[in-house]
Amino acid sequence: MEELTKNKYHFIAAGGVGMSALAKFLLEKGCVVTGSDISDSKYVKLLRNLGAEIFIGQKAENIKPDMTVVVSSAISEENPELKEARRLNLPVLHRSDMLQLISDEFSKDEKAVFFGFSGTHGKTTTSGLCSYILAKAGKHPSYAVGGIIPEIADNSKFDSDKIFIAELDESDGTIVKYKPDVNVINNLSYDHPDFYKNGMSDIYKTFKKYIDGTSQKAILITNADSEGCVEFMEIMKDRKFITFGLDNADYTAKNIVFDGFSSKFDVYYKDEFKTSLEMSIPGVHNVYNALAVYAALDVKGFEPQNLTEYFKTFSGMGRRFQTVAEFDGIKVIDDYAHHPEEIKTTLSGLSAYKNGRIIAVFQPHRFTRLQGLWNDFLKAFDTVDKLYVTDVYHASEEPIENINSKNFVNDMKIKDCKYVAGDMKQVAKQIYGDLKKGDIVITLGAGTVTQVGGYLQKINRNEEL
Secondary structure, three states: OHHHHHOEEEEEOOOOHHHHHHHHHHHHHOOEEEEEEOOOOHHHHHHHHOOOEEEEOOOHHHOOOOEEEEEOOOOOOOOHHHHHHHHOOOOEEEHHHHHHHHHHHHHOOOOOEEEEEEOOOOHHHHHHHHHHHHHHOOOOOEEEEEEEEOOOOEEEEOOOOOEEEEEOOOOOOHHHHOOOOEEEEOOOOOOOOOOOOOOHHHHHHHHHHHHHOOOOOOEEEEEOOOHHHHHHHHHOOOOOEEEEEOOOOOEEEEEEEEEOOEEEEEEEEOOEEEEEEEEOOOOHHHHHHHHHHHHHHHHOOOOHHHOHHHHHHOOOOOOOOEEEEEEOOEEEEEEOOOOHHHHHHHHHOOOOOOOOOEEEEEOOEOHHHHHHOHHHHHOOOOOOOEEEEOOOEOOOOOOOOOOOHHHHHHHOOOOOEEEOOOOHHHHHHHHHOOOOOOOEEEEEOOOHHHHHHHHHHHHHOOOOO
């Protein structure tokens, strides 16, 4: 992987979770890394501690003639650093290009293995679980995943050049750049209507281009219980898939028992009992996640039946059903779910809870997603006792006429549903007075709603917000 160390890399908006992960990987690899952001953060401090020079404030003078500049889709062409890089005719890489360069270094080595986890939902958890298991087992994986692995406390690491695990994002079509040796497609359903304007047909075209770009020797693993994956396998009849599911698949889970926030089940491969697994995170979706990782490890000879203790001790990813506050007999759980299917799946993990109310706080993410999946969102909260809906997290999108949270609540059929305006401090203040002992509050969304749990805890302690 010596090619990577020949360049100096400058990350614009280095403090973002995804950008900082790639910058951290390169620093651990021995590369020279600089960057900038508009404010300080824990990720900026992490990169500085690893030896990076990170500027606060984005200025043209931060760009030097010997740099390769890395950007995300959020960086405007009017950004002063990007404009300067263009003026100097410097190499400018999208973060997906950077991840491609990293992963290609593993693909060049026939003795290395590159695990790529993709799909509409679950790719952060499956890539994180795979990384966690192999790290705990002393296999020294390198990885770049989309969330913080709590027990390991990071989302990327360069540890060796023999194993690489990555979460592969399909949201903007850049997944076609990668060529994993083991391709895991967790599920396929409609999302990202801003990019996939023709629905599932566009998603299938992107995934076909992605799989067509991989080696004929590459291993393809997918979910036999996902309607989208089944249709995709029909499209890809010329490729062989290994499947996982609850029935009629190569790898299956049987004798599933849910107990509070955990589950136990038996793993079978083609009707042959392999092992029993216990997960400390709830819901049938995490049974699927465990099966996906088990299959990926098994096909590459990592003998996951001997690694069951690490499945059990995995406590989930940051912002994936993560307990963020507890007070007065009230528990606050935070989850990144921002798609109707993700929300229904996440809420199903609370189906066995009988001690109090389930109160959901939902922050719609992007006007285009709310518009494109409006009716699906309306059906996603049937299992909650009360629903609060905050203002839309716009993610730099322009508003769309009549597509807003107030109108969404007016269409919502749940009897106890309320629109709450303002920032998350105001939202927390409005919610706090309604809470009772035994309640579970679950915050749902990919934006600032993650702050609510911390604010509720501060209100309970009479601390200043």
